[in-house]
Amino acid sequence: MIKKILIxxxxxxxxNANALIEVDITRGNLNPLPLAVSPLxxxxxxxxxxxKILKKENIGSEISNIVEKNLRTSGLFNxxxxxxxxxxxxxxxxxxxxxxxxxxxAQALITGKVNYVEDKLRVEFRLWDVLAAKEMMALxxxxxxxxxxxxxHIISDKVYERLTGEKGYFDTRIIYVSEEGPKTQRxxxxxxxxxxxxxxxxxxxxxxxxLTPRFNPTSQMVTYLSYFKNMPRVYLLDIETGTQEVVxxxxxxxxxxxxxxxxxxxxxxxxxxxxxxxxxxxxxNRIVEKITNHPSIDTSPSYSPDGKYITFNSDRxxxxxxxxxxxxxxxxxxxxxxxxxxxxPVWSPRGDxxxxxxxxxxxxxxxxxxxxxxxxxxxTENYYQEAPxxxxxxxxxxxxxxxxxxxxxxGFSAKLWSIDLTGYNERQIKTPTDASDPSWSSLLSN
Amino acid sequence: MFDPNNIAALIDKSKEESAEVxxxxxxxxxxxxxxxxxxxxxxxxxxxxxxxxxxxWSIPLGLPYNENLxxxxxxxxxxxxxxxxxxxxxxxxxxKPGQGFYKVLAESALRAVKLCQxxxxxxxxxxxxKELQLNFDAREMLEG
Numbered sequence: 001m002i003k004k005i006l007i008x009x010x011x012x013x014x015x016n017a018n019a020l021i022e023v024d025i026t027r028g029n030l031n032p033l034p035l036a037v038s039p040l041x042x043x044x045x046x047x048x049x050x051x052k053i054l055k056k057e058n059i060g061s062e063i064s065n066i067v068e069k070n071l072r073t074s075g076l077f078n079x080x081x082x083x084x085x086x087x088x089x090x091x092x093x094x095x096x097x098x099x100x101x102x103x104x105x106a107q108a109l110i111t112g113k114v115n116y117v118e119d120k121l122r123v124e125f126r127l128w129d130v131l132a133a134k135e136m137m138a139l140x141x142x143x144x145x146x147x148x149x150x151x152x153h154i155i156s157d158k159v160y161e162r163l164t165g166e167k168g169y170f171d172t173r174i175i176y177v178s179e180e181g182p183k184t185q186r187x188x189x190x191x192x193x194x195x196x197x198x199x200x201x202x203x204x205x206x207x208x209x210x211l212t213p214r215f216n217p218t219s220q221m222v223t224y225l226s227y228f229k230n231m232p233r234v235y236l237l238d239i240e241t242g243t244q245e246v247v248x249x250x251x252x253x254x255x256x257x258x259x260x261x262x263x264x265x266x267x268x269x270x271x272x273x274x275x276x277x278x279x280x281x282x283x284x285n286r287i288v289e290k291i292t293n294h295p296s297i298d299t300s301p302s303y304s305p306d307g308k309y310i311t312f313n314s315d316r317x318x319x320x321x322x323x324x325x326x327x328x329x330x331x332x333x334x335x336x337x338x339x340x341x342x343x344x345p346v347w348s349p350r351g352d353x354x355x356x357x358x359x360x361x362x363x364x365x366x367x368x369x370x371x372x373x374x375x376x377x378x379x380t381e382n383y384y385q386e387a388p389x390x391x392x393x394x395x396x397x398x399x400x401x402x403x404x405x406x407x408x409x410x411g412f413s414a415k416l417w418s419i420d421l422t423g424y425n426e427r428q429i430k431t432p433t434d435a436s437d438p439s440w441s442s443l444l445s446n
Numbered sequence: 447m448f449d450p451n452n453i454a455a456l457i458d459k460s461k462e463e464s465a466e467v468x469x470x471x472x473x474x475x476x477x478x479x480x481x482x483x484x485x486x487x488x489x490x491x492x493x494x495x496x497x498x499x500x501x502x503w504s505i506p507l508g509l510p511y512n513e514n515l516x517x518x519x520x521x522x523x524x525x526x527x528x529x530x531x532x533x534x535x536x537x538x539x540x541x542k543p544g545q546g547f548y549k550v551l552a553e554s555a556l557r558a559v560k561l562c563q564x565x566x567x568x569x570x571x572x573x574x575x576k577e578l579q580l581n582f583d584a585r586e587m588l589e590g
Contacts, residue, residue, distance in 0.1 A: 020520070021486045022579045023495055026586045028503030028558070076507055107504065107557055129553065131560040136553075164508030165550035350510075395508065422507075 030422075032078035033163065035108035036101055036130075037068040039082070040123065041090035046116035053145045060089070060114040063123065066152030067110060067159070069196065070170045074160065074396075075425030080106055089113075093126065098133040106130050110159060121145045125155050127162055137162050149198060154445055169391035170195060173239075173441045174398060175213045175222055176416060178202060179434040183405070183412050190224060192239065195391075195440070197430045203237065212256050215441045217305075217349070217392075218263040222439075223247070225254060234268065236283075248286065256300050261307045267291070269299040269312075278312055278329075291329040302346045302354075303327070304371070311335075311345040311354050311371075322356055324371060335373030344386055347371070350394030353421075357386040357399075366399050366419065379423040392442045396420045398429065400436040487575060491568050498566045503558035505584050509547045517552045517582040519559065525572045527564030532556060535579070555582040 040060035042050075050059040071077040085092075086100040093111035101109050112125030120142050127137040139158060141151050150171060157168030178191040190203040190210050204210055204226070211232070213224035220239040225232045232254045234247040247257075252272035259266060260280070267280045278291040278301045292298045296316035303310055311324050322336040322345045336342040340360030347354055351371070358365040358378065364385045367378040385401040398418045405412040414434040419426040487495070509515060522531040534540065534556075539548045559565075559580070567575055 019486075020577055020579045021575055022581055023487070023492055023499075025496060025499050025503060025555075025558075025580055025582045027496075027500045028505040028554075028582075028584065028587060029501060030505060030507065030587070033504045107561070129557065131557045132553070160508075163550065164506045165547035166508030166510075393508070 032076055033107055034078045034080055034105050035071070035110065035163075036080050036085060036104065036106040037064050037071070037082075038085060038087070038092045038109065038111045039064045039089045040112040040114045040125065041088075041093055042114045046114060049116040050114070050121070050145060050148075054148060056148075059121070059145075059148055060112075063114065063148055063152045063155070064110070064112075066149060066196075067156045070153065070156035071159065073196070073425075073427060075420050075422065076160075076164060080104055093124075096128055096130075098128075098130050101128075101130045108136075108159075108163060110155070112155075116145075117142065119145075121148055121151065123151050123155070125158075127159055149194065150444070153194070153196075157443065157445075166395065167393045167443065169393045169396060169440070169443070171444045172392060173215075173220075173444070174416070174429070174438050175203075175215060175239075175441070176400075176431070176435045176438040177210055177213065178431065179414055179436060180206075190222075190237070191431070191433075191435070193431070195429075200432055203239075212437055214256075214258045214439045216259045216263040217261055217442050218259075220441065220444070221259075221263065223257045223259060223266055225257065234266065247281065247283070248288075250288075258302055260303050261305050267301045267303060267310065269301065271297075278310070291327075292325075292332075293329070298323075300344050304347045305349050305351045309347075309371075311347055313343045313345055322354065322369075322373070324354075335369065335371070336376075337373060338376055344388065346388055346390060348390050348394040349392055353394070355388040355390060355397050357388065366397060368397075368421065377423065379419050379421070380417075380426055385417070387437050389439045391418075391440050398438045398440055400438060402436075487568065494566045498562050499558055499580065502562035503582065504554060505587050506547075506550050506554050507588070509551060509584060509588055513547060515547075515551060515584045515588070517548070517555045519552075519555055519580045519582065521559065521565075521578045521580065523565065523567060523576055523578060525576075527567040529559055529563050529565070532559060551582070551584060555580070558582075 040063055042060035056062050068079040072079050084104045087097055093113050096109055107130055109128040109130050115122045122142045124140040126135055129136050153171040156170040160168035172195045173192055174195055175192045178189045180187045187206040188210050189206040190213055193200040209227045211225040213222050215222055222237045224235055226235055234254055234257045235244055236247055237244045250270050252270050255269045257266045257268040265280045265282055269276050269278050275295050276297045276299055278298050279288055281288045294316055296314050298312055298314040301310050301312040308327055309324055310327055313320050314323050320341040320343055321334055322342045323332055323334050325332040340358050342356050342358050344357045345354050353368045354371055355368050358367055363381050365378040366380050366388050369376040382401050383404050385399055388397045388399045396418050400414055401417050402414045414436045416429040416435045416438050518535040520533040520535055521529050524530050534552050539545050
């Protein structure tokens with residue numbers, strides 16, 4: 001018996017002596033990650049060649065500036081001041097002196113080089129973990145020189161994905177309605193630009209009113225509304241080829257056409273006899289299917305990314321609220337129950353959230369809620385703002401905001417703004433004219 | 447209301463309590479005293495270490511918060527708190543398909559350890575804490 005007790009005691013003592021102390025780390029800082037974006041190095045001959053073609057003094061620096069700006073505007077990274085860099089770009093790209101980068105508190109480092117090869121732009125870049133003193137990623141791209149901005153965006157996406165675990169959203173475009181002229185006589189054109197506001201182009205002349213452009217999630221196709229003989233028509237526009245077609249003339253008013261996640265259908269609402277219902281149209285066979293049938297105003301439909309559900313707004317409860325239903329229109333459930341009116345619901349590409357516009361006590365809010373209506377968070381408040389559209393990674397929303405006119409009717413403006421899910425990183429996206437109704441494209445490259 | 451003096455008082459209290467336990471154990475045999483030393487860090491020791499690492503850990507904000515976001519890292523420490531070895535205990539997950547977020551999270555945890563060292567470890571009882579396991583769990587922060 002004594003022997004058994006002694007053995008037990010020995011086991012217990014040994015167990016305690018070898019027990020590993022565990023410490024739970026459940027908090028961290030949400031500060032932007034400090035990183036260094038070293039200018040991409042370039043040899044003199046290549047620099048001169050690109051200067052001649054692109055009219056840019058140093059294309060290596062220009063590309064790294066794009067990467068730096070993208071990462072900074074994401075709000076997740078803090079690119080450090082280049083003046084503090086201790087290592088020359090060409091040497092850093094070969095073998096960074098990690099202690100130098102550590103000294104300026106960089107946790108990650110981007111280096112690279114640019115070459116002019118057979119009339120093409122060749123860009124190599126590397127991402128380094130400064131603290132672990134190791135390379136995290138190395139990639140090279142070759143393209144026509146005019147694509148230099150896109151190369152900057154693609155590098156930004158790769159870095160973003162490697163450091164955050166989710167895809168980026170920099171190599172994307174935004175389509176929107178450009179607005180000019182007095183408020184009562186606005187000239188509205190379709191316009192498109194890169195997500196950072198560069199390469200702005202007008203796609204229509206402004207002869208007809210255009211509304212609600214929306215990107216196909218699987219391609220560079222856009223659907224939008226334009227008026228013809230005072231009736232709205234739904235159009236399809238291929239951004240790459242410029243070809244355009246009328247999807248159809250529908251009885252009554254048509255609103256807010258939007259693609260299904262596979263790009264094969266358009267979902268929209270038609271207003272007729274004082275009520276409005278939701279319909280889909282198959283783009284292959286042009287068959288129209290009625291999805292809701294209710295004596296109320298059902299509008300702004302948006303599919304879940306798996307295509308199984310649809311969110312929309314309806315006044316069937318007496319006030320405009322957000323609802324979710326199955327794709328065939330069955331099992332309709334109201335999900336918004338807060339104070340005020342809710343509209344323009346848009347399902348996140350990640351599938352976890354629905355963005356919306358809310359009107360409460362004369363103020364407009366852009367917010368998000370879970371798909372069952374729980375966890376409502378209002379991200380931004382203003383005099384007038386609406387039409388949120390998700391970045392392809394479901395991290396950022398773009399919307400438009402109007403300013404109030406003064407007593408003389410002056411001072412009106414409409415501008416595009418973006419905000420991320422934290423609600424802290426709000427930014428205006430500069431456009432050459434006033435702008436409304438933005439829609440974010442999917443990634444141009446994957 | 448946040449009152450730093452109160453927190454300081456709590457930490458001091460914790461120190462006093464642990465000191466008292468050791469004092470009570472003074473007259474117990476030497477084997478048992480060693481046993482007490484091996485049970486873990488005191489609350490104030492653990493809090494100091496946690497607070498230090500909280501400040502060093504930049505949580506990658508793009509992680510899916512509905513996934514298992516626990517990274518367990520075993521550390522071997524030198525007496526001055528510098529880290530001589532790190533080991534990710536679920537290393538096999540690093541390169542599994544569909545677990546890219548785990549790799550990102552594990553790397554961020556390793557960066558936090560490296561950035562923080564030397565770690566704020568107790569000045570005595572090296573045998574007790576020469577090996578530590580840190581469990582990095584981002585769920586609470588990401589669900590926010």
